[in-house]
Amino acid sequence: MIAEIITIGDEILVGQTVDTNSAWIANQLRLIGVPVRQITSIADTKEAIVNALNTALQHADIVLMTGGLGPTKDDITKRVLVEYFDDELVFHEEISAEIEAYFNSIGRPFLEVNRQQAMLPKKSQVVRNDLGTASGMWFKKDGKDIISMPGVPYEMKGLLAKILPEFKEHHNLGEFYHRTVLFQGVPESVLADEISDLENEIRGKGINMSYLPSTGQVKIRLTSTLDKKETIATYIEQIVERFPGAFFGYEEDKLESVIGNLLADMGATLGTVESCTGGALAQRIVSVPGSSAYYKGSIVSYAYELKESLVGVANDDLWNYGAVSKEVIEQMARGGIEKLNVDYCIATSGIAGPEGGTEMKPVGTVWIAIGTKHKIYSKKFQFRQNRERNIESTVVYGLNYLRRVLVGFEDRGE
Amino acid sequence: MIAEIITIGDEILVGQTVDTNSAWIANQLRLIGVPVRQITSIADTKEAIVNALNTALQHADIVLMTGGLGPTKDDITKRVLVEYFDDELVFHEEISAEIEAYFNSIGRPFLEVNRQQAMLPKKSQVVRNDLGTASGMWFKKDGKDIISMPGVPYEMKGLLAKILPEFKEHHNLGEFYHRTVLFQGVPESVLADEISDLENEIRGKGINMSYLPSTGQVKIRLTSTLDKKETIATYIEQIVERFPGAFFGYEEDKLESVIGNLLADMGATLGTVESCTGGALAQRIVSVPGSSAYYKGSIVSYAYELKESLVGVANDDLWNYGAVSKEVIEQMARGGIEKLNVDYCIATSGIAGPEGGTEMKPVGTVWIAIGTKHKIYSKKFQFRQNRERNIESTVVYGLNYLRRVLVGFEDRGE
Structure with missing residues (x-):
């Protein structure tokens, strides 16, 4: 048919x-x-x-x-x-x-x-x-x-x-079955390379396998007739086992909803302190209906002045290290925990472009920090692309970073 | 071809x-x-x-x-x-x-x-x-x-x-000419009705006219061969004259860039205080390269608590009038002017849905205020639609409201 x-x-x-x-x-x-x-x-x-x-x-x-x-x-x-x-x-x-x-x-x-x-x-x-x-x-x-x-x-x-x-x-149609598994932060080519043995096996069993990439994210979908449901489940499990830290959900799951569910289950609250993402991170979190249960808000401190007055970043550090630095991003995350009175805080600061890049910090240089009550995690990312894509990437990687902190992957180093 | x-x-x-x-x-x-x-x-x-x-x-x-x-x-x-x-x-x-x-x-x-x-x-x-x-x-x-x-x-x-x-x-393709003119805040059907005489004239001259609507916005595009360039310019002028307050630009102009140019020319600064838009307004403003010249940042006070602690809204008013009210939106705009230390501030508060509507304030009820150093403008809007569309509408109408204040249309009532 x-x-x-x-x-x-x-x-x-x-x-x-x-x-x-x-x-x-x-x-x-x-x-x-x-x-x-x-x-x-x-x-x-x-x-x-x-x-x-x-x-x-x-x-x-x-x-x-x-x-x-x-x-x-x-x-x-x-x-x-x-x-x-x-x-x-x-x-x-x-x-x-x-x-x-x-x-x-x-x-x-x-x-x-x-x-x-x-x-x-x-x-x-x-x-x-x-x-x-x-x-x-x-x-x-x-x-x-x-x-x-x-x-x-x-x-x-x-x-x-x-x-x-x-x-x-x-037409008395037979039943079909498909399962989609979602990964964040592992490039499609690396993923494809590391499961090419599985892919051959899967295709050999008459199961169709397709890759559906988007920003920093890869979906893998296995499709076949309903009688292959168990086989598909086994292979999905094997694929997930190879990338436990990148795996975040199934089917239509979204990072922002996955995080929302984790926070709601913990009874924890979230805030954000944004520079380069300029509200895009908040917007993504708020796009989930019911997010007001765990999300309190954001300080979009686009100007240096507001990083000091609203977030409490030290003036010296801003001028010595620049806004896009480990020193400042960690103060932004810590400031967010305090000023927003939340359990977790995502902070972003980077050079989205097209202007503002330097030799040491080219366009696409982004620092992201995750603040908790007791510890600050921070990481430097190097994106490229254009302004819009850099902002989108920062949002997606920021959400994924929080997810990895929440489920313990960052502490265990998986 | x-x-x-x-x-x-x-x-x-x-x-x-x-x-x-x-x-x-x-x-x-x-x-x-x-x-x-x-x-x-x-x-x-x-x-x-x-x-x-x-x-x-x-x-x-x-x-x-x-x-x-x-x-x-x-x-x-x-x-x-x-x-x-x-x-x-x-x-x-x-x-x-x-x-x-x-x-x-x-x-x-x-x-x-x-x-x-x-x-x-x-x-x-x-x-x-x-x-x-x-x-x-x-x-x-x-x-x-x-x-x-x-x-x-x-x-x-x-x-x-x-x-x-x-x-x-x-391929040495013939030269086509087209000109697009942009309006904000006037419904397509009203616009079409009020220029139907012009439309007949325009079409009679062998110029194609098309309407391209999007959220709260209508684009009218006139297209013909290059020799009709002057005629097209004359008609564009006549169309604009009928809707001076709704007209905001040409071609790919965006409200956020139009506002950016106005602010940059005045040497003025902008901030935002957002509730229902949850960062979407900031994001739209920041999407303009170079926006850091006039845009300082946003307080996304999604929770009541932050409306008080970060923006300075009075606790009594929040509980007496609710967050979606004239009293609160005006305090949000005033708070933004102070806390963000800016010349202009857009504040938004509304019920985006799907939950949270009441008989008096159904889903889609939104208050928007424009704060200046000396005066606060505020207006209630009633959108419908779903959560995503309500947020989008609030962003667009908020930007247009600021534009009308900046060019003096609000004061002159045009």
């Missing part, structure tokens, strides 16, 4: 809209074990739609289309499909009534163009759209399924949630 | 990654007048790549590919292209040295897989990647251009910025 996705709409081809629908659909299909062979974005023209459909049906058993179902002139998907399947439009009384009721409820006139949305292809199974006026259309031909949905993301999601369970049952 | 885009990578087909690259590329191509016919996302397999390339070259004059250039086994784009163009890999000494220097600078081992990234196709023009280790490859065949870039968005953007000007010159 193979799927293809076709998204229809000029707004995607001119770069006005990022196609988020395809990733959603692909993800939903993956959960029922249907791989996507290709995603194609095309214009609102008959030629493009017919072409894309012909090509997709050469390879795929199910084709999911989005877009081009609105009431305006440039939305032509329905007309093209009627012609493609040698079909005709029939009027659906109850759908027309529902659309009319919808327009009444929001106080807008029910126009002829809206009534037209209740004209639907006779041969298609109509899937009601509870969140909008364009119905889903499900065609079946030569054992293949062709499904057309509107392009508005939440309407599409609502329709897909109705369609896929029926599709799965109808 | 027609383009097609091919994105290569299983992470897109399994729905793990939303393809944002294609919209970026399409947009850049549009700016030089090259329409995109199709965007195709395919797997990391030889068959898929060869197929997609063959199909794209039937219709397109330029094919831009992203992805599959990493050092791991599943990145096969380079190998496939070498075979496709009947080419061979040659070692680029200077690129290898650069990659090695990069790995040294970040203290990571330079492995054989990394060295392999300096092996590049002989027939291709190599485009150096200043932000990563995978070079761009530019093939020319039968008068067509085939360009392969890594899938990491900022690396791709860096390469594209090098490639497109050369491409444009090489």
